[in-house]
Amino acid sequence: MNNLNSLQYFLPELFLSASILIIIIVDLLLKKDKKIITAYLSVLAVLVAFFLAYRQYNYAFTSLFEGMIVLDSFAVYFKVLTALSTIIVIFISMPAFRRHSEYYILLLVVTLGMFLMVEVNDLLMIIIAMEMVGIISYVLAGFNKFNMKSNEASLKYVLYGAASTGVMAFGFSYIYGLTGHTNLFAIQQAIVGHSLQPLPVFIAFVMVVAGLGYKIAMVPFHFWVPDVYEGAPTPITAFLSVGPKAAGIALFIRFLITVVAHPASQTTFIQNVQIQAPLLLAVLAVVTMTLGNVSALGQKNIKRMLGYSAIAHVGYMMMALVVFNTRGFTAIMFYMVVYMFMNFGAFWVVQSMTPHLGSEDISAYKGLGYRHPLTAVAMAVFMLSLTGIPPFAGFIGKVYLFAAIIKQNWYTLAVIGVINGVISLYYYAYVIKVMFLDRDEEIKAISVPLYDRVLLWLLLIPVLALGVYWGPLIDLAHNSIGFFFGN
Amino acid sequence: MEATQVLFWFIAVVTILSAGIVAFSSKLIHSAFALLATLVGFAAFYVYLGADFLAVAQIMIYVGGILILIIFGVMMTHRIYDTSKRTAHNSLILSLLGGAAMAAILGMIIFRSPWTATVFKTLKPTTSMIGTSILTNYLLPFEVISVLLLGALVGAVYLARREEDEE
Amino acid sequence: MIQLESYLIISAIVFVLGIFTILYKKNAVGILMGVELILNSVNLNFIAFARYIDTYINGQLVAIFIIILAASEAAVALAIILNMYRDRRSVDVTKMDEMKN
Numbered sequence: 001m002n003n004l005n006s007l008q009y010f011l012p013e014l015f016l017s018a019s020i021l022i023i024i025i026v027d028l029l030l031k032k033d034k035k036i037i038t039a040y041l042s043v044l045a046v047l048v049a050f051f052l053a054y055r056q057y058n059y060a061f062t063s064l065f066e067g068m069i070v071l072d073s074f075a076v077y078f079k080v081l082t083a084l085s086t087i088i089v090i091f092i093s094m095p096a097f098r099r100h101s102e103y104y105i106l107l108l109v110v111t112l113g114m115f116l117m118v119e120v121n122d123l124l125m126i127i128i129a130m131e132m133v134g135i136i137s138y139v140l141a142g143f144n145k146f147n148m149k150s151n152e153a154s155l156k157y158v159l160y161g162a163a164s165t166g167v168m169a170f171g172f173s174y175i176y177g178l179t180g181h182t183n184l185f186a187i188q189q190a191i192v193g194h195s196l197q198p199l200p201v202f203i204a205f206v207m208v209v210a211g212l213g214y215k216i217a218m219v220p221f222h223f224w225v226p227d228v229y230e231g232a233p234t235p236i237t238a239f240l241s242v243g244p245k246a247a248g249i250a251l252f253i254r255f256l257i258t259v260v261a262h263p264a265s266q267t268t269f270i271q272n273v274q275i276q277a278p279l280l281l282a283v284l285a286v287v288t289m290t291l292g293n294v295s296a297l298g299q300k301n302i303k304r305m306l307g308y309s310a311i312a313h314v315g316y317m318m319m320a321l322v323v324f325n326t327r328g329f330t331a332i333m334f335y336m337v338v339y340m341f342m343n344f345g346a347f348w349v350v351q352s353m354t355p356h357l358g359s360e361d362i363s364a365y366k367g368l369g370y371r372h373p374l375t376a377v378a379m380a381v382f383m384l385s386l387t388g389i390p391p392f393a394g395f396i397g398k399v400y401l402f403a404a405i406i407k408q409n410w411y412t413l414a415v416i417g418v419i420n421g422v423i424s425l426y427y428y429a430y431v432i433k434v435m436f437l438d439r440d441e442e443i444k445a446i447s448v449p450l451y452d453r454v455l456l457w458l459l460l461i462p463v464l465a466l467g468v469y470w471g472p473l474i475d476l477a478h479n480s481i482g483f484f485f486g487n
Numbered sequence: 488m489e490a491t492q493v494l495f496w497f498i499a500v501v502t503i504l505s506a507g508i509v510a511f512s513s514k515l516i517h518s519a520f521a522l523l524a525t526l527v528g529f530a531a532f533y534v535y536l537g538a539d540f541l542a543v544a545q546i547m548i549y550v551g552g553i554l555i556l557i558i559f560g561v562m563m564t565h566r567i568y569d570t571s572k573r574t575a576h577n578s579l580i581l582s583l584l585g586g587a588a589m590a591a592i593l594g595m596i597i598f599r600s601p602w603t604a605t606v607f608k609t610l611k612p613t614t615s616m617i618g619t620s621i622l623t624n625y626l627l628p629f630e631v632i633s634v635l636l637l638g639a640l641v642g643a644v645y646l647a648r649r650e651e652d653e654e
Numbered sequence: 655m656i657q658l659e660s661y662l663i664i665s666a667i668v669f670v671l672g673i674f675t676i677l678y679k680k681n682a683v684g685i686l687m688g689v690e691l692i693l694n695s696v697n698l699n700f701i702a703f704a705r706y707i708d709t710y711i712n713g714q715l716v717a718i719f720i721i722i723l724a725a726s727e728a729a730v731a732l733a734i735i736l737n738m739y740r741d742r743r744s745v746d747v748t749k750m751d752e753m754k755n
Binding site for chain 3: 492495499502503506507509510511515518519522525526529532533535536537538540541544545548549552553556557559560561563564576577579581582583585586589590593594596597602603604605606608613616617620621625628632635636639640642643644646647
């Protein structure tokens with residue numbers, strides 16, 4: 001579709017771009033103590049973008065802007081998800097970031113980047129969209145500029161992030177050289193049509209996995225995660241572990257089913273060239289979850305622990321990538337939503353409790369179950385859900401992930417996954433133990449503002465609800481993937 | 488061998504040697520100036536490849552912009568007169584191993600698969616083609632990257648500016 | 655006539671040197687130079703393929719955008735480096751011991 005006609009299908013992104021400009025101008029007019037207004041405007045902007053994106057659901061598959069991006073239900077699903085994650089993050093940030101409107105402007109730019117990431121259809125757009133999310137994330141990670149940890153986090157993040165993007169782009173250059181195209185569909189046709197040699201395709205694939213793996217925190221490109229997650233401001237840590245990661249996984253799936261594989265039947269994909277991609281992904285998934293879980297065991301800082309746990313969860317999700325069928329992708333899409341709520345919940349508890357407890361160490365949570373029972377119970381639910389214990393949403397998500405791989409006879413992978421779940425129980429349960437079983441002699445009750453409690457409930461309810469009634473969401477995820485087969 | 492080929496290989500050797508200095512030099516300011524030679528060498532390759540616009544852009548943006556930024560960085564973080572100061576390094580052996588592994592992989596890609604030219608183009612100016620493409624097929628990346636630059640600008644200004652009234 | 659492979663070999667060598675620089679240097683500005691080497695080798699690949707493989711000049715257009723991205727990345731990285739240096743007087747990425755493992 002040509003550029004002019006594409007605009008009508010590009011409303012959410014256009015609206016976000018316009019909002020960014022308007023908020024920058026509004027910021028200039030506001031006095032120093034009124035900057036929080038930009039936060040309200042940002043919530044409003046993302047909310048409108050959320051509904052505009054939602055309205056695009058069930059649009060027929062369209063290729064926009066001369067094939068640069070595509071609009072399909074898969075993209076819309078992830079657009080809605082990432083918009084929701086930005087809204088939650090703005091709410092999490094509001095109490096702490098009251099004076100800097102730049103923060104909210106940058107969050108909106110990242111949201112626009114994530115929207116583009118999930119609908120890319122061209123190698124160039126992949127690079128641009130990922131850099132859009134990446135460059136702004138580097139700034140956000142170092143947003144507390146007087147905090148040494150935050151600076152360090154952002155410096156490490158930017159240097160190795162830039163390097164990983166470079167490696168990915170180098171992989172893209174070989175893909176371009178092999179096929180002569182930058183459009184993903186054209187590449188798919190060229191690879192299938194010319195039956196290329198496997199080796200260069202495989203190496204290019206590995207290089208691209210390095211770049212994408214860095215963004216979604218996959219082992220062995222995870223080394224930045226613990227430092228960045230500990231050093232960055234807590235809301236940004238929460239955001240990086242959900243929003244950009246969801247967009248990264250969406251991009252990964254899109255890359256896998258165009259450049260690496262193509263639809264074979266109504267539900268499965270076969271590889272364009274036999275390059276052992278599933279095996280490589282399976283090995284990476286195993287390494288990722290095992291290393292994430294084992295490293296999380298000894299952590300004393302709760303943000304660092306959640307950082308390693310985020311690595312492990314990427315491993316669980318990658319596990320379902322190996323099957324290359326709709327069941328696997330549906331499971332990942334479902335798990336991403338569940339993960340968003342439980343992870344944001346855990347980080348929100350950390351964010352709202354840190355001023356009261358005075359520390360981010362797990363030991364500071366001692367006796368929280370008696371000091372503020374609601375928060376402690378909520379935290380316990382989030383921890384159990386992250387472990388994957390029924391009846392919470394995390395359990396359902398894991399069931400779908402494991403079902404997808406067992407159906408395709410990846411038994412070893414499933415067993416390793418279950419063992420990892422058991423390992424993770426140890427460090428998640430440790431937090432619960434500290435909160436409820438250890439107690440001080442005198443109990444100093446904590447008073448939590450209404451805002452904090454309301455937001456806590458808003459994050460807690462989906463975790464509880466999706467644990468008992470998940471049908472509609474899984475149907476939605478399943479529908480969204482359907483277009484790849486033209487239905 | 489033709490004169491153009493001799494010149495090409497001369498530029499190639501200079502570029503690779505200066506890239507080597509960037510990598511191995513223990514004085515940061517030497518690396519920065521070696522990077523200048525590498526970047527100019529790349530611009531020469533672009534001329535050989537018939538990419539006239541990119542050769543100019545390479546000189547203007549990389550040499551005139553990015554390299555100046557980097558030299559600023561070197562000068563502000565290491566006092567300029569202190570060129571004798573050596574920077575610390577990670578283990579040479581491990582880094583060389585990493586580089587060698589990468590080289591082996593790339594060598595396999597390049598030598599074990601056929602890379603033959605499939606189209607033969609006559610050299611002609613590309614600037615108007617690039618201009619037309621940017622306003623037609625590449626309109627979306629062009630617009631999107633302007634938002635990205637705006638965001639990077641806001642972020643970089645925020646990080647670099649001094650705040651009088653805080654801490 | 656210079657062959658396509660010549661360009662590929664040159665860009666591969668520069669790419670490997672870039673990777674080596676990133677692994678070897680501890681100074682943040684030094685690592686940034688390694689990143690620039692990598693991005694230049696990417697561009698050389700794209701432009702060489704645009705000349706010899708592609709019927710149009712898509713590779714050159716991709717290279718333009720990569721140059722822009724490299725510039726914005728360098729700007730943000732240097733803002734962070736300077737901000738860090740102001741407080742810390744060191745940009746050695748391994749000397750940062752604020753966070754313990």
